[in-house]
Amino acid sequence: MPDSGEIREVRASQGVDSQVRVFGVPPADKASPTDIVDGFLEAMTSDDPQLQTARKYLTEDAAKNWKPGAAVTVLSAGIDRFSVQGEKDPAGPRFKMTGKMLATVDERSAYQPDTTGGRYEEFLQLVQENKQWRIATPPKSLVLSESDFQRIYMPVNKYYFAGGTLVADPVYVRQRSDPDSRMDPTTQTVQSLLAGPSKWLGPVVSSSFPAGTELREGTKSLAYDGQNTLRVPLNKAADDVAQPQCQKMATQLMFTVKDLTASRLDRVEVLREDRSSLCSVTEAGAAGIAHRVPSPDHQYYVDADHRLVRMKLDVNSEDQQYRPEPVPGPLNPPGAAGAPAFKVGSAAVSYDEKRAAVVSEDGHALHLVSLTTAGPMPQPVLTGKGAKPNGLTTPSWDAAGDLWVADQDPQNAALYRVPAGAAAAQKIDVAGLDGGRITALKASPDGVRIALLVQKDNRKRLYIGRIERPGGGKTDQPGAVSVRELRPAAPQMADVTALSWAPRGRLLVVGRESGGVVQARYMLADGSMVAASLPGAAGLVAVAATEDERKPVVAASQDDGIVWLPPGAQWRTVAAGGKAPVYPG
Structure with a gap:
């Protein structure tokens, strides 16, 4: 133990340790109003789900009627409190609680990030009951700092x-x-x-x-x-x-x-x-x-010659010489040699691995091609208004067999969907873009969510939208498919550079926090951050994961080309010069 140094106040919310259990301390006899408030705030952070100790700081009526379990208010740091001399009720001292809002958890236990940057503010009114100071107006919900929330929940x-x-x-x-x-x-x-x-x-x-x-x-x-x-x-x-x-x-x-x-x-x-x-x-x-999506047979990427190739990754193989092969079909006709006739800029492969959606190297045209039968290169199903670097985004398939892509042209920015089996793209209404432009997207494997990287005012932010399809009576027009209620998916990130859906409904996001370095982290689709992060994310420009947790994370590195990360291992280079890695989806 140190025997010298400055004196510092220690708060319960200074760190997270899942092995530590916190127990509230009951109020002391004849405790001052300040001690009552401080003791109550500490008792709210206890591991007692019923908050029995915290209730001892309340009046009898307040303790009986207080239902903090209905919701949780999460603050980015601890609660600041200060005395407000009886403005409304001269019966006793009044304290104001404030803090920076981070999120709320509602009565159905769902997490909702706060994007307004607003302040939390509530008042605690104290009265004397049986010659003891007690709180008559407790907060409407349980109020916790981010670190306490992560420890308790x-x-x-x-x-x-x-x-x-x-x-x-x-x-x-x-x-x-x-x-x-x-x-x-x-x-x-x-x-x-x-x-x-x-x-x-x-x-x-x-x-x-x-x-x-x-x-x-x-x-x-x-x-x-x-x-x-x-x-x-x-x-x-x-x-x-x-x-x-x-x-x-x-x-x-x-x-x-x-x-x-x-x-x-x-x-x-x-x-x-x-x-x-x-x-x-x-x-x-x-x-x-x-009916979950099948485990992929191959991993795909675009090689240095702008050819779509595939390879099997055996994480248990002793042979480190991975052998990519050109995908079959119109992209690589039999007997063709030299540079490909069609140069691929980016691609997406359907979950059954029978079709591919490819965007031309100039970002201008989207084609649907077979991966099982040969034939001529089909005509594009969508021609973007813009061109590289503001051309069509990397496309994405969903579980229903629909294809999603966005045009990044600043003058004609839009989200498109090519329905399963259709030959024409449909423009999709996205509520809540507010002038933002979609620069990347990824449909979730379950087909009900879509991750959108939106650029606005020179900043890129990640959102999750809900895909509403006809049949549920929830769309604005009969038969229309729309994207509704955009919610922030990585509010802690100042800049997001790559994204992918990951197992169990999570997102794998490459980006950086304000003032931080680039890192790859798993995040829940509700915008809350999961502690797990990937090692050595610097230099990653694209990333791909799959629902099958046995498959490695695959990424494109600025220095090493295509790399992959098996579970519990380190990054390995598998294809120098490659880019745009994708799993089916």
Whole structure:
């Protein structure tokens, strides 16, 4: 321990340590108003989900009616508080709490970044009760600094269906179990799943659980048995569902829960209220019902001769000589030698790896070509108004088989969609661009979200938009597909240079924070940052990941060409001179 140096105040929010448990201290007898306020603010950061100690700083009525669990206000730093001499109520001291807003977590546990740069502000009114100072007006929600929030809460995914495909809906739950109710993270997450999707994702997904479905009354904790089976007892609302619907319910539970546990989950069984079995699903059965995108056979990139090539990456191979081959079809006709007839600038490959969308090297034209049959080069399905560097962006396929691309021409900037099987591109309405220009995009594998890199006022910011399709009654015009409710996906980043969707509904983003260096980090689609980052991201200009976590992250480096990062390893160079790496999607 140091025996010299300056004296510094220590706050509970100075750092994050998931191994540390924080317990509130009850108010001392005859504590001053300032001590009451400070003790209450510290007690709000405790690991007690019911905040019993924090309630001891409140009046009896306030303690009984305070419901901070309904929402969380997240501040970028600690709460600043100062006394305001009784402006409205002379009964006792009044304190003002302020701080810089970072985000909120709503009643459905969904995280929403604050983009206004506004200030949090609330007042605490103190009164005397039984000759003790107590707080009569507690804050409307739980108020935490960013570091305390990260210590107390953890991100999890719950899953809902969209067109037969499972979609990850990120939320936050408390990491610690409640010693009284034994409300562990698994049970919290299942309750959140049953309550329904987040408000932002709600218009484009559906739940297989009937309205009013809850855990059976008295269920305090969900546990696994010796056969790695999770049994979930529900109330009467789910007693009479048909087997196909029940298996979809079990599939939602399987995918929601399996990421939460370190132990293996082989089977989920849904129980009626009388605890008889309603249905069950195995891990393999759930995978079939979920209709997730297939694991890719190849990784693709554009070589130094502007040719689209592919290669298989075996992360376990001792042979480091990876052998790319030109993709079959019109791009590389049999017997062709020398420079390709069509120079590729960027490309996207469909999830079944049977088609490719290629943008010409000058960024002017978009073609759809077969990767299974030979033939002449087809006519473009879209011709951009601009040209390189303001030509068409790298295209992207979604799970529905639609193709997305944007024209970067400053005078004609627009987002386009080529419907599956169609030969003409459709201009897509994007609500909330406010004069911004899309310079890069990536449709999510589930087909309900699209990541857009938007340039405005010489700054590039990353947003997630919700893709609304006809059939749900949510579009402005019958039959129209639109992108709605853009939300910031990387608000901490001052500049984003590359992006890709990653496993479990996350984004892999290359960029830098204000005053920082370039780094590659995983982020949730709700705009909250995940701690995991990739080593040595300097020099990366493009990045690609896939839903299959066994496949390496692939990137383009300014110095080394195509590089890849196997799980738990370091970057390796696989193709010098290559650019524009993509996985199917």
